[in-house]
Amino acid sequence: QQQVKQSPQSLxxxxxxxxxxxxAYENTAFDYFPWYQQFPGKGPALLIAIxxxxxxxxxxxxxxxxxxxxxxxxxxxxxxxxxDSATYFCAAMTGGFKTIFGAGTRLFVKA
Amino acid sequence: EAGVAxxxxxxxxxxxxxxxxxxxxxxxxxTLYWYQQILxxxxxxxxxxxxxxxxxxxxxxxxxxxxxxxxxxxxTLKIQPAKLEDxxxxxxxxxxxxxxxxxxxxxxxxx
Numbered sequence: 001q002q003q004v005k006q007s008p009q010s011l012x013x014x015x016x017x018x019x020x021x022x023x024a025y026e027n028t029a030f031d032y033f034p035w036y037q038q039f040p041g042k043g044p045a046l047l048i049a050i051x052x053x054x055x056x057x058x059x060x061x062x063x064x065x066x067x068x069x070x071x072x073x074x075x076x077x078x079x080x081x082x083x084d085s086a087t088y089f090c091a092a093m094t095g096g097f098k099t100i101f102g103a104g105t106r107l108f109v110k111a
Numbered sequence: 112e113a114g115v116a117x118x119x120x121x122x123x124x125x126x127x128x129x130x131x132x133x134x135x136x137x138x139x140x141x142t143l144y145w146y147q148q149i150l151x152x153x154x155x156x157x158x159x160x161x162x163x164x165x166x167x168x169x170x171x172x173x174x175x176x177x178x179x180x181x182x183x184x185x186x187t188l189k190i191q192p193a194k195l196e197d198x199x200x201x202x203x204x205x206x207x208x209x210x211x212x213x214x215x216x217x218x219x220x221x222x
Contacts, residue, residue, distance in 0.1 A: 034210070043213025043216050044202075046210050049209065
């Protein structure tokens, strides 16, 4: 019940294309859903986040879509660039700030 | 603003030896987290502090792992004795509210 399932495990996209990463959760106590970006040798860094009372949030080329009834959310990266090549983690957080991370998606954007 | 500092960045030890990691969070951040990130997986929470009190240590292997956060600022994570399966990156993060800021991590190799 505490798991966050993330797919795909890896993704290859052409430059300018759309990258889509999906996540699903079970625990309805989660009330904050961040996405983190991690480059090799670095710690994860917050990319964008959403609360369950909002169905979509957009920041620049990054959009989160949230489906509360299906308990699913996804990250869309528009106009993907080689600099976006990294590992992306979805996460779910409870009110006590405990965070459960997905397994990660390794994105490679081909120039 | 200075980020989360961790040391050492790399550590190689033999099994059954002891090791300690240090973390200095962002000034003013009350919540401090230690995560274990095994290669190819998402970060797994080991322990969460609120000031100098433990909020969650349910996934900390207490027979070999210990952590403390004296004076509610710096924190140390210790492993004694280490096992081969402890090879991972140990990430420290701190937060004021929902957003966690991660340090660069300590890569531990147990031989």
